Amino acid sequence: MDLNALLSSLFQSFCLPLCREKVDSLFDKEADAAGARILEELVASGDQSHLTEGWVVGEDEDGKRRLRAQLAALENSMPGGVCDYVRRAQRLLEASRVGENPFDGFVPSVPSGVTLAFGSDEFDRFERLGAAAARRTGFVIVAGGLGERLGYSGIKLALPSETMTGTCYLELYVRHILALQALTLAATDGTSAPADAPLPTPSLIPVIIMTSDDTDAPTRALLDARDRFGLAPSQLHLIKQGKVPCLSNGRAHLATEPNDRFCLLTKPHGHGDVHALLHTSGLARKLLGQGCNHLVFLQDTNALVFGGVPAALGVSVAHSLAMNTLSVPRRAGDASGALMALTTARPTPSTARSTSDAVEEGAVVSAASRTLVVNVEYNQLDALVRASLDARGDYNDPATGYSPFPGNTNQLIFSLGPYVEALEASGGAMPEFVNPKYTDGTRTKFKSPTRLECMMQDFPYVLPxxxxxxxxxxxxxxxxxxxxxxxxxxKAIVGGVTVDAGPRVVLGAFFRPTLGIGIARLGGGAAISLSARSSLCLDGEIAISRLELDGALTIRAVPGARVTVRQLRIVNDGQALRELTSDELGSVKISETISEIARLRGYELVPPGESAGRVFNFEAPGDYIIDDKWAHMP
Known part of the structure; x- marks a missing residue:
């Protein structure tokens, strides 16, 4: 070894580690000093003296440093910082104590909107418009939750959306997004464009996934194991939400861990954090600069949402909406949030956009009249309507059989320009609420620590x-x-739940990138028939002219493969639905042979997966024809 190589080796071995230690030490000192300043302000003006009560100079110095480091870290991850969080908590808890009505001063009314019926010409028109707009749209998947309340040990995105194919929710969402992406390279009639056709800008639809401390590692592992389900690395963005301090009582005292008085108890802030993260990460502004016009926000377990997303996006484009909420018919009394227009009784004369209104959770703002279209929870809706709108309260309209207040699915579409503008005006901060469980009528003591939350109102996801x-x-x-x-x-009763019975049909994302294209590919009309016990799975560019199915059939085609089913008749044993016995559901020993998903649903398909029946897999691009008058498989 020459002298230069020796000196370089010594520098790498000794000098660089020493430099890193000095840098780390410098950062530790800065964080400690920042944490000390925050702690001092909390004690002096935030009513948080309990945090330093009993401290003795020279004792528990490591614990004190840990608390100061945690405060410094929270300061950098929370809009407004720790002290402002405490002040907001004190205001909200006092309002809760005295029983303030959050809707006081507002008059409710039925919100205006566009009602679309599947299969109508209007639906088809908006769907085509939305499909064209998808190439300049980003999709945000809010995925911070586990499946614990469903009895599932993993992340909700890993749950199967249905049992025939076992496609998990994350794969289902990604395949729908990729199908819309492929459609931007296709002609209006759904046929493939030439391979050398110019890519639109941006050519890849951005996909953003918000995770949490609980779901980040499992989500990344699922993506890595499945090669991101076909997404390019450049189009996938993961952002992780942090946690906020918990509050132990009505004075907003910061709670500490039960066995560690130098560690603040923290919990997730709620999935409303996705907006702040898109702002603080710079992603929202970056996507706008890259040519994105809209963002579509998706909850983590809504398998049918892409049946309506393209049309809803088309409505946003046609009406130049800053925000659009995909809603569904809702019956009065249903335990789900509803959309309602709220107008203040004291309208502001200003015609300028109000910053506080622009970021109101789930709100569409009319600044001049101060009208907000917001989600109202079902347990507040009836009283609000009775008080100022209709003595019947939440009622069903005799003409439709549904409540005039549509159900909120919490699938949101934002025009990216106004969205970025509102986030930058607010610094990414979102309106918050607090929901303490009080021990008594004084409304000052809690059964357990609470925290401030900012959440897109939950759609009642369950997995029965x-x-x-x-x-x-x-x-x-x-x-x-x-x-x-x-x-x-x-109707049939499965696992104690009444369901719509009939053939099991899965039309994959690449078969129906839009509903209009899916219907067009079923061009055979009455020449397509399925028996009640049949199972049909189609995915890819497949056109059906004639099909008689009594059993199980799967046809899959890779991108670039075009399949025409001229004539096909299938009869086989198919798949049967077998309900699990009480012993299988309750006995740990027996349940070892039953999958966790089967135990959740209470049944399994026999034989499992797509091994049943007739399977056609077209794994290379090209044109294919199926013309089989009789295909029998015992």
Whole structure:
């Protein structure tokens, strides 16, 4: 070894570690000093003297340093910082104590909107407009939750959306996004564009996933194990939400861990953090600069949402909406949030946009009249309507059979320009609420620590057996709209839940990138028939002219493969739905042979997966024809 190499080796071995130690030490000292300043302000003006009560100079110095470091870290991760968080908490807790009505001063009314019916010309027009706009749209998946309340040990995005294919929610979402992305390279009739066709700008649809401390590692592992489900690394962005301090009582005292008085107890701030993260990460501004016009926000377990997203996006484009909420018909009394227009009784004369209104959670703002279109929880809705709108309260309109206040799915579409403008005006801070569980009528003591939350109002996601059957029913409806022959509608009880029975149908994302294209590919109309016990799975560019199915059939085509089913008749044993016995559900020993997902649903398909029945896999680009008058498989 020459002298230069020796000196370089010594520098790498000794000097660089020493430099890093000095840098780390400098950062530690800066963080400690910052934490000390925050702690001093909390004690002096934030009513947080309990944090330093009993401190003795020279004792527990490591613990004190840990607390100061935690405060410094929280200061950098929370809009407004720790002290401002405490002040907001004190105001909200006092309002809760005296029973302030958050809707005081507002008059409710039925919100205006666009009602679309599947299969109508209007739906098709908006869907085509939205599909064209998808190339300049980003998709945000809010995925901070585990499946614990469902009895599932993993992340909700890993749950299967239905049992026939076992496609998990994350894969389902990604495939729908990739199908819309591929559609931007296709002609208006759904045929593939030439391979050398110029890419639109941006050519790849951005996908942003918000995770939490609980879900970040499992989400990354799922993406890595499945090669991001086909997403390019450059189009995938993961942002992780942090936590906020918990509050131990009505004075907003910061709570500490039960066994560590030098560590603040923290919990997630809620999925409303996604807006702040898009701002502080710079992603929202970056996407706007890259040519994105809209952002679509998706909850983590809504398998049917892409049936309506393209059309809803088309409505946003056609009406130049700053914000649009995808809603569904809702019956009065349903335990789900509803959309309502709230107008203040004291309108402001200003025509300028109000910053506080612009970032109101789930709100569309009319600044001049101060009208907000917001989600109102079902347990507040009836009293609010009775008090100032209609003595009937939350009622069903006799003409429709539904409440005039539509159900909020919390699937949101923002015009990116106004969205970025509002975030930058607010610094990413979102309106918050607090929901303490009081021990008594004084409303000052809590049963357990609470915290401030900012959340897009929860859609009541559950995973009963009916969830998968709702997907099958939705796809049967598309077959019916195309004129296919299906058995009469029927009901069945599965796992103690009444569901719509009939053929199990899965129409994949690449078969129906939009509903209009899916219906067009079922061009055979009445020449397509399915028996009640049938299972049908289609994914890819597949056109069906004639199909008689009594059993199980799967046809898959990779991108670039074009399949025409001229004539196909299938009869086989298919798949049967077998409900689990009480012993299988309750016995740990027996349950070792039953999957966790089957135990959640209460049933399994026999035989499992797509091994049942006839399977056609077209794994290379090209044109294919299926013309098989009789295909029998015992």
């Amino acid at each position: 057996p009916s969830a998968a059957h709702a997907i099958y029913a939705f796809n049967r409806r598309l077959l019916a709209l195309a004129g296919s022959r299906l058995p009469p509608a029927a």
